[in-house]
Amino acid sequence: MIIVTIVRAEKPVTPGDIIGVEEEYIPGDGAYVDENGYIRSLMTGRAVMDRISKIVNVKHVKNKPIIPRQGDIVIGIVEGVSNDLAFIDIISVEKSSGVKKTDFSGIIHISQASREYLESMYDAYRIGDIIRARVLNNTNPYQLSTREPSMGVITAFCTKCGSILKKSDDRLICPTCGNVEKRKISVIYSFR
C-alpha cells in the first residue's frame, strides 16, 4: 500500500513562474500550460498542488480580482423595474474571504424572483430597494435569483413618502404614512 504523506504542497509564485510540467499536474485556476509543456502561474500568490487529484491551482494573495461567480451571494440596489424584469446594480459580493465591493449589473427575471406566483415584477421589487440575491451565471450581465427565503428585499422604501418600510408579519408597512406594500421580503429584512 502506498501512503501519500504530502497531500498538498504549496509554494509562492509570481506570473510566469514554472510550477511543474504537463505530465505532473492538470492546470486549474490561475495556471496555464505554455507551448513547451510547462505549467506556469498566471498570478502572484500561492500555488497549491494537490497530489491526489493532480490539480494545481494558484490563488492570488489578496483574492483578486473580485468578480461575482455562479453561486455567490450578492447585495444590490434595484435600478429599474419592468413588468417581468428587475435591473440590479450589484454593489458587493460575499466571498469566502469576506464581503467585497464590486460594480456590475444584474438582472432578475420574474420567474426567478419568488417561489410564489407574481402578477407583475412591481409586486416584488421597486426602484431603490436593497436586495440580496444569488448569482446564476458567470457572464456579465449577471442573472440573479431570489427564490430562496433568505434572498429578496433587505431594505425597502415607501413608494409614497420615501421613508424606510418596517416589516410586520409578512407585510411591509410605512411608519410615516401607514402605506402597506408588497415585496419579495428576505427573512433577514433589516427593519421590523
Next chain:
Amino acid sequence: MFEKPVLIREDGLRHDGRRPDELRPIKMEVGVLYNADGSAYVEYGGTKVLAAVYGPREVHPRHLALPDRALIRCRYHMAPFSTSDRKSPAPSRREIELSKVIREALESLVFTDLYPRTTIDVFIEVLQADGGTRTAGLTAASLALADAGVPMRDLVAGVAVGKVGGVLVLDIDEVEDEFGEADMPIGYAASIDEIVLLQLNGVLTREEFIEGIRLAKKGAETIYKMMKETLHRKYLKVLEEV
C-alpha cells in the same frame, strides 16, 4: 541643451559615468495606491512613472464591450510638470501612439478570454521624464496588473537600447536619446522568452540590431528579476515564513 555634450567619454564610459551595458539605478514598489485594484511605482534613474489598474470591471460605454473577451484600455500620459517645458495635459499624437503600443504589448500577455464583456483599464502617468518613459511605463503597468490579480502569462520588463556616439548602450536617458543616433525600446517577457514590444527610432545595421536585442534582453532580465523580488517583498514573504 543647445550644444552636443560628450556622450562617450575617452575612458569608454557614458556622460553620466555608466558603462555602456549598465542600467540606471532602478526603484520599484507595488500597491502604492489605495483606490486602484492594482498599482505600481517605477523609477529608472530620473524617470518616474506611476501605473494604476482597474478591473476587470463593467464596460462604460456598453457598446465597446467584447462578447468573447475582456477589453484592455490603456492611457499613457505625461504630467504637465514631467518635462522642463510645461507639457500640455491634452493627449498628444505621441502619447496616443505609446498608449497603443503598450496596450498591444499587454494584450499579448493577459488572459482576456477569462473575463468576457469586461474591461481592464490601465493608466500610466509619467511624473518625471528622463528618457525611457515608455519602457518604465510598461514595467509599471505589468507590475500593477500583477498586483490587481489580472491573469497574465508572464511579467514584462521594458528597457531601451540606443546607439550613442557609435556605441550600443543600454537604458538610454534623455540626453542620449536627443543626441544619439538610434533608440530601440523593447518589452521582454523573460520567463517565456517573448518580445512583446519593439520599436526602433534611427538607423542600426543588421549586426547592431542583433547585438542590441541581445543587450536589451540582458538588461530586461535584470529588471525582470527586480520585479519578481518586488512582488515577493510585498506579498510573498509572509507566505514563505509560514
